Amino acid sequence: MxxxxxxxxxxxxxxxxxxxxxxxxxxxxxxxxxxxxxxxxxxxxxxxxxxxxxxxxxxxxxxxxxxxxxxxxxxxxxxxxxxxxxxxxxxxxxxxxxxxxxxKPNAWSQMTKQRMAQIIAFRQLAEKGLDLIKDMPSPLQQRLQEMRDIHAFLERELPLLDERWELEQKQSMLHKSH
Amino acid sequence: MxxxxxxxxxxxxxxxxxxxxxxxxxxxxxxxxxxxxxxxxxxxxxxxxxxxxxxxxxxxxxxxxxxxxxxxxxxxxxxxxxxxxxxxxxxxxxxxxxxxxxxKPNAWSQMTKQRMAQIIAFRQLAEKGLDLIKDMPSPLQQRLQEMRDIHAFLERELPLLDERWELEQKQSMLHKSH
DNA sequence: CTAAATGTTCAGTAAACATTGAACAAACCG
DNA sequence: CGGTTTGTTCAATGTTTACTGAACATTTAG
CATH class of the missing domain: 1.10.10.10 (Winged helix-like DNA-binding domain superfamily/Winged helix DNA-binding domain)
Structure with a gap:
């Protein structure tokens, strides 16, 4: 090969x-x-x-x-x-x-952004699904609620994580340059 | 279609x-x-x-x-x-x-675990690469160091994020059940 | 200008992959 | 015991996709 x-x-x-x-x-x-x-x-x-x-x-x-x-x-x-x-x-x-x-210097942060697009798409899909079954008994809606909630969670948290990463990165740079 | x-x-x-x-x-x-x-x-x-x-x-x-x-x-x-x-x-x-x-009730947490495996593999690959170019001038090693570091960061942080998610989840459950 | 070097686009193909359908296995019922 | 329902495995098919190589641009130099 x-x-x-x-x-x-x-x-x-x-x-x-x-x-x-x-x-x-x-x-x-x-x-x-x-x-x-x-x-x-x-x-x-x-x-x-x-x-x-x-x-x-x-x-x-x-x-x-x-x-x-x-x-x-x-x-x-x-x-x-x-x-x-x-x-x-x-x-x-x-x-x-x-x-x-x-x-590219910050290549990997870019990948995170790619991933964010997917997460948003998944949350939107979940909401679409919830709309479809809104007349079903509430326990049946749990599957889609979980899907929506976890992606909303990630949508909120991943950017924060990215910020923390960039902060840590800058600080470790300072240590080295000194 | x-x-x-x-x-x-x-x-x-x-x-x-x-x-x-x-x-x-x-x-x-x-x-x-x-x-x-x-x-x-x-x-x-x-x-x-x-x-x-x-x-x-x-x-x-x-x-x-x-x-x-x-x-x-x-x-x-x-x-x-x-x-x-x-x-x-x-x-x-x-x-x-x-x-x-x-x-499965916690299907999406499972997906996070899938993702962890990828992240680990990427970090290991970066380390392998660093070993290959360890004799090159230090600035040339930066590309791979960044790749290693960000994946090590995610390897550390994603499980914590997952814990926080499960915690939030449980708490919102309590609110509803009452 | 022509000639050479560098890049892109795109039709064709070769390989990978999902999907089918048939053959096979196992569990159940009369 | 058949016969029926349920499920799996696997060879064959069809589709998608990466990759090539040739034709087509574009730039530079002589």
Whole structure:
């Protein structure tokens, strides 16, 4: 399964990159599988995985295609997707016509926002359902009330949790910089 | 797209069920789509959706197959899946050989547990990655540190959030029962 | 201008997945 | 004992989806 045609990488000037290509590719593949588990295309996960460990962190379209053994089209589509959901960003170095991609600094907070959209949708669905069975005896409505309430709860609490995270993050930064 | 062969339902003794079959089936379909969005089979979502609004809340294998216009095999496979991930449960009434399914009382807390497994996997992946690039200059490690830290944070905080939810839940129960 | 390099879009395909339907098993009843 | 109801398993089908590769832009350089 793992593509092993890495000879092209070897003749690059960077020698360190070649030190553990096996483990690196394995890591990339694992991130791909995790993304699949979360409902995203595997290839988008591979790209993200490589951008997590690549040196330098900026990688061009072509480099991605070569390292991941994927077609240009795939890279183009998947980078667009990753940008759209806020996990990576484009960096265009001045004077270069090539585009580079890198992990977005607060990529994971973005994922939380994605999740919030789902939670809201679930709460709204629950309310829709409750409206449908509003004439049934009250105990029968409990299932949907629980669904509505827990999502309303999360809708309220997750943003607060995110704030706390950003606060903790900033504070630990201060410790280090000192 | 929506299957409209509901004549079989009509001749059931329950008249109320027939009042809004359109909206009901639409609701069922929407839950199906949400499940798909979260990475679960659409049919499992349909079953779950129907169990959210069905009267009575317990539905037999056969009833599910009829209402959802699905094959016995599909129902069997999908109910097994839903039971495995903790969203529904089997209830076998004494003296009945038929099995019934219903929404599990704390179904949504179960989903949180599912999510915890993902979060743990992501943290572990981040640590694996950090080990791979431990010789790179420290700023390059930031991407993976952030990934590790936020998941460690969630790993710590989500269970606490869940506890608070259960607490709030119990208290609002007391209010009602009085 | 042409030629080369970089990117995107899109039709086609190959693989994955849900779903069906039939064959099989088990429990119950006459 | 059949025969009926209920439920599972599994091979075959149909659909969806990721991925490729080629055709089509766009930019830069000579």
């Amino acid at each position: 793992l593509a092993l045609e890495l000879s092209n990488v070897t003749d690059s000037s960077e020698e360190l990159n070649q030190k553990q290509p096996f483990e690196q590719m394995h890591f990339v593949e694992e991130v791909g599988l995790m993304f699949e588990l979360v409902g995203l295309p595997r290839m988008s996960g591979r790209i993200f995985g490589w951008l997590l460990i690549s040196n330098p962190p900026q990688q061009s379209h072509g480099e991605l295609a070569e390292v991941l053994q994927a077609s240009k089209g795939s890279i183009s589509t998947m980078t667009r997707l990753l940008i759209q959901i806020g996990l990576i960003e484009r960096v265009s170095l001045p004077g270069e016509r090539r585009d580079y991609f890198q992990i | 929506l299957a409209l062969e509901l004549s079989n339902v009509t001749d059931s003794s329950e008249e109320l069920n027939q009042k809004q079959p359109f909206e009901q089936m639409h609701f069922v379909e929407e839950v199906g789509l949400m499940f798909e969005l979260v990475g679960l089979p659409r049919m499992s979502g349909r079953i779950f959706g129907w169990l959210l609004i069905s009267n009575p809340p317990q539905q037999s294998h056969g009833e599910l197959a009829e209402v959802l216009q699905a094959s016995k095999g599909s129902i069997s496979t999908m109910t097994r899946l839903l039971i495995q991930i903790g969203l529904i449960e089997r209830v076998s009434l004494p003296g009945e050989r038929r099995d019934y399914f219903q929404i």
